[in-house]
Amino acid sequence: MKKKYLLLIVVLLLSSFVLGACQQATEEPVEETEEPVVEETEESMEPEYLWTTNLREAIAAAIDREVIVDRVFEGRNVPAYHMVPVGYPYATQPFFDKYGTRDLDMAISLLEAEGYTADNPFVFDLWFPPEHYGTTTADVMQVIKEQLEETGLIVVNLNSMNWAEYVDGFVAGDLPFFMLGWFPDFADPENWLSPFASCLQSPDNGVNYCNEEMDSLLQSAAASADPAERESLYQQIGELYAEEVPTIPLFWEPEFVSYRTGVEGVVVGPPFEFNYDVLSFGDDADPASGNTDTIIIGTTDEVNSLDASDAYATHDWEIIKNTGAALLSYTPGTSELIPGAAAAMPEVSDDGLTYTFTLRDNLAFADGTPVSAQNYVDSWNRLNTLEGQVSGLIQLYVESVEAVDDLTVAYHLKDTFGFFPALSATAPFVVTNPATFVEDEIVQFPDVLDGIGPYRMVSHSVGEQMVLEANPEYFGEAPLIPNVIIRYFADPTTMSNAVESGEIDVAWRTLGPVEAVRLQEVDGVTVDTVDAPALRYMVFNHTYEVQE
Amino acid sequence: MSSSLRRFLITRILLTIPMVLILVTMIFFIMRVLPGDPIRSQLGPRVSEEQADALRERLGLNRPLYIQYFDFLWDMVTLDFGTALTQGERPIRDELGERLPATIELTIPAIAITALIGILSGAFAAKNRKKPIDYSIRLLSIAIYSIPIFFMGLIFQIIFAVRIPILPLSGRMDTLLLTQFESITNFYVIDAILTGNWPALRSALTHLIMPSITLGLALTGVFVRLTRVNMIEMLQSDFITAGRARGIPERRLVYKHALRNTFIPILTLLGLQFAILLAGAVLTETTFSWPGVGRYLVDRIELRDYTAVQATIGVFALFVALISLLMDIIYALIDPRIRY
Numbered sequence: 001m002k003k004k005y006l007l008l009i010v011v012l013l014l015s016s017f018v019l020g021a022c023q024q025a026t027e028e029p030v031e032e033t034e035e036p037v038v039e040e041t042e043e044s045m046e047p048e049y050l051w052t053t054n055l056r057e058a059i060a061a062a063i064d065r066e067v068i069v070d071r072v073f074e075g076r077n078v079p080a081y082h083m084v085p086v087g088y089p090y091a092t093q094p095f096f097d098k099y100g101t102r103d104l105d106m107a108i109s110l111l112e113a114e115g116y117t118a119d120n121p122f123v124f125d126l127w128f129p130p131e132h133y134g135t136t137t138a139d140v141m142q143v144i145k146e147q148l149e150e151t152g153l154i155v156v157n158l159n160s161m162n163w164a165e166y167v168d169g170f171v172a173g174d175l176p177f178f179m180l181g182w183f184p185d186f187a188d189p190e191n192w193l194s195p196f197a198s199c200l201q202s203p204d205n206g207v208n209y210c211n212e213e214m215d216s217l218l219q220s221a222a223a224s225a226d227p228a229e230r231e232s233l234y235q236q237i238g239e240l241y242a243e244e245v246p247t248i249p250l251f252w253e254p255e256f257v258s259y260r261t262g263v264e265g266v267v268v269g270p271p272f273e274f275n276y277d278v279l280s281f282g283d284d285a286d287p288a289s290g291n292t293d294t295i296i297i298g299t300t301d302e303v304n305s306l307d308a309s310d311a312y313a314t315h316d317w318e319i320i321k322n323t324g325a326a327l328l329s330y331t332p333g334t335s336e337l338i339p340g341a342a343a344a345m346p347e348v349s350d351d352g353l354t355y356t357f358t359l360r361d362n363l364a365f366a367d368g369t370p371v372s373a374q375n376y377v378d379s380w381n382r383l384n385t386l387e388g389q390v391s392g393l394i395q396l397y398v399e400s401v402e403a404v405d406d407l408t409v410a411y412h413l414k415d416t417f418g419f420f421p422a423l424s425a426t427a428p429f430v431v432t433n434p435a436t437f438v439e440d441e442i443v444q445f446p447d448v449l450d451g452i453g454p455y456r457m458v459s460h461s462v463g464e465q466m467v468l469e470a471n472p473e474y475f476g477e478a479p480l481i482p483n484v485i486i487r488y489f490a491d492p493t494t495m496s497n498a499v500e501s502g503e504i505d506v507a508w509r510t511l512g513p514v515e516a517v518r519l520q521e522v523d524g525v526t527v528d529t530v531d532a533p534a535l536r537y538m539v540f541n542h543t544y545e546v547q548e
Numbered sequence: 549m550s551s552s553l554r555r556f557l558i559t560r561i562l563l564t565i566p567m568v569l570i571l572v573t574m575i576f577f578i579m580r581v582l583p584g585d586p587i588r589s590q591l592g593p594r595v596s597e598e599q600a601d602a603l604r605e606r607l608g609l610n611r612p613l614y615i616q617y618f619d620f621l622w623d624m625v626t627l628d629f630g631t632a633l634t635q636g637e638r639p640i641r642d643e644l645g646e647r648l649p650a651t652i653e654l655t656i657p658a659i660a661i662t663a664l665i666g667i668l669s670g671a672f673a674a675k676n677r678k679k680p681i682d683y684s685i686r687l688l689s690i691a692i693y694s695i696p697i698f699f700m701g702l703i704f705q706i707i708f709a710v711r712i713p714i715l716p717l718s719g720r721m722d723t724l725l726l727t728q729f730e731s732i733t734n735f736y737v738i739d740a741i742l743t744g745n746w747p748a749l750r751s752a753l754t755h756l757i758m759p760s761i762t763l764g765l766a767l768t769g770v771f772v773r774l775t776r777v778n779m780i781e782m783l784q785s786d787f788i789t790a791g792r793a794r795g796i797p798e799r800r801l802v803y804k805h806a807l808r809n810t811f812i813p814i815l816t817l818l819g820l821q822f823a824i825l826l827a828g829a830v831l832t833e834t835t836f837s838w839p840g841v842g843r844y845l846v847d848r849i850e851l852r853d854y855t856a857v858q859a860t861i862g863v864f865a866l867f868v869a870l871i872s873l874l875m876d877i878i879y880a881l882i883d884p885r886i887r888y
Contacts, residue, residue, distance in 0.1 A: 164850070167589065171597070389595065392596055462646060463647070463839035464720065467727045490833065493835075494718050500710050
């Protein structure tokens with residue numbers, strides 16, 4: 001009898017292996033067989049690229065974002081008519097201006113001009129990752145397929161593969177047309193445009209787009225520090241973008257923040273910064289911790305690195321900026337730049353290559369060590385030599401850093417970058433405490449964070465919780481709630497139950513739409529929609545060659 | 549310990565070495581054959597190809613494969629495991645040191661619940677064969693077995709933590725208590741006892757109730773059926789009939805004599821299930837935000853974190869080998885007929 005059961009177990013295990021293998025097999029890309037042929041001919045003749053301007057415009061014209069947002073997201077997401085989000089500096093809506101919400105006739109005539117007919121339709125592969133951007137991705141792709149095929153001149157083959165493979169695929173240039181997401185590094189249009197449309201940066205995102213006119217406009221706009229000039233340049237860039245269609249913006253994915261009655265000061269504005277120091281408890285509050293000195297914030301994010309010279313993830317930056325202060329900062333809830341660790345806005349040299357910051361004279365790390373300009377030079381040297389994850393972003397722009405005197409630090413740039421103030425408000429511009437962040441090593445999981453911000457981190461148990469306390473040395477006003485505990489959840493549903501049951505006060509990233517809608521019905525819990533700058537967009541691989 | 553048992557044990561322990569070696573070698577190569585790499589999986593297109601190469605160089609991923617393989621074997625032998633490649637490049641020994649105790653602390657009560665409920669109700673059903681209670685137990689065991697584990701967890705959460713808040717919803721300990729808690733072994737229950745921190749002990753135990761019941765219940769179905777079938781067979785055997793003829797009370801016959809003799813197949817399954825439990829804990833760990841090793845493993849496979857996956861599976865393998873060894877020893881102890 002027991003043999004029978006053992007046999008049964010073995011059979012079950014084997015069948016699960018086979019099932020797993022089958023599933024893996026179905027996720028495999030179907031193609032990749034024809035490449036050698038193309039390579040042979042490559043040397044003898046000019047490569048013929050698949051995506052002509054007409055085809056890109058036709059696809060841009062055929063997509064209806066309003067329908068996608070309504071059908072898949074019940075109107076929660078915001079249609080994107082440009083790569084730069086509304087509410088941020090110099091945002092325009094060029095795709096709306098050129099194509100309206102949709103222009104099917106334009107799409108059809110463009111396709112006909114390319115010689116496609118109902119009998120000889122334009123056939124291509126559309127790729128997407130099935131899980132990385134949520135399970136709704138497949139629905140979005142299905143709607144796009146339907147919309148494109150409505151022209152009667154297009155046949156779309158939908159394909160998906162898991163994220164790890166997908167990234168390899170598009171970086172290697174194997175995918176002709178695919179979907180991606182973008183979250184900005186700093187709040188300036190430069191960071192929503194150059195990564196996709198500049199000759200230098202677009203290959204990293206699999207776009208491989210290069211156009212001289214676009215490049216020179218992007219460079220001029222990035223170089224200028226004059227708001228009026230930048231506005232006009234970004235207007236032109238927008239128009240050219242809609243004509244050239246390096247990528248197609250689809251929609252902005254909102255985030256949700258949910259908090260219990262009595263929690264006040266939950267403001268997440270355009271630069272997507274959540275400042276813990278302005279949170280407070282009202283009279284009607286019933287804090288999860290049982291006292292008004294401590295607030296508990298839940299998240300499903302994970303800590304990757306708390307070293308400002310290395311960290312390159314949203315949650316890490318949030319912790320670094322709440323326990324530190326970048327040179328510049330934002331008025332909470334707005335994209336208005338204000339002095340942070342610097343006493344005033346920077347002075348720009350006549351050639352636009354040097355930004356000089358005067359530091360506040362009362363800066364000190366939470367352990368009492370005073371901060372001088374030399375600390376900023378040391379922080380830069382660490383970032384530059386240790387080659388952490390974020391170093392590439394900063395090295396793209398900064399040439400060197402110099403301590404002019406104790407309280408004056410000068411950033412020499414590689415070129416004129418008018419957006420440098422926005423960059424200097426990011427986490428890599430938070431000065432690191434040499435007591436923790438030693439010169440020759442990246443310290444991703446420090447025991448404590450004694451920075452210069454409103455809070456200091458006193459303990460961190462990975463995957464469980466992090467404890468922050470008010471920093472006695474902070475130069476600004478003391479936080480309204482002296483203690484913050486970040487609770488790490490594995491699952492958004494559990495986190496939403498936790499805010500409902502009062503185990504946490506605030507449920508922050510990433511509360512999915514399903515949980516947000518459910519929590520809206522719960523008494524004693526408020527749900528706010530946060531306009532996050534998280535873009536979903538379609539990418540044309542501009543150097544994808546016509547396959548025979 | 550008899551010399552034959554000692555010889556058996558030594559052979560078994562020695563056999564564990566090639567077993568674990570084959571497994572980790574397979575994992576080493578399978579992980580690398582899979583498309584995708586740790587740099588791109590984590591950072592996507594946010595780093596340029598040159599920077600990705602620099603990161604690969606720093607992490608030692610551009611070294612020849614055989615060198616990586618022998619380094620990895622050496623790391624396993626020295627129980628060093630190296631550092632993870634993603635999510636902060638921490639030493640894997642630290643990561644497992646934090647997470648493995650959490651999983652073990654969850655699986656031990658879970659297996660106890662499985663065994664207790666499964667075996668007792670199986671025996672009870674066998675005793676009342678073909679009576680309504682027998683049918684009810686069998687039906688219920690199949691029903692519970694069919695419910696997805698995370699769904700059962702969610703239902704428990706909604707009932708016992710949200711609607712009737714008598715149990716904590718998630719995590720291993722109350723948030724505020726945890727800020728002051730001194731963890732020595734990362735087994736919170738043990739740590740609380742060692743430090744004499746009674747509120748923490750209470751909190752750790754109450755936090756264990758829902759996840760361990762969820763995980764434990766999910767597997768009871770198999771035990772109910774296995775015990776029942778073996779018991780029915782046992783209850784028809786000659787020595788039970790002889791016992792009945794001698795007037796030994798039925799309860800004693802069932803729960804002492806018959807049940808004891810069905811323990812061999814049950815123990816075999818218990819050993820096997822423990823391995824499944826370790827892996828199955830991932831769903832429970834996710835639902836209850838339990839910072840264990842199951843969840844860790846799945847995350848790291850997604851991220852193609854070669855070193856973390858290799859080390860975790862290696863440790864799992866050692867663990868399972870240890871459990872099955874333990875089972876073999878217990879066989880010999882409970883059944884005098886088994887000789888090694």
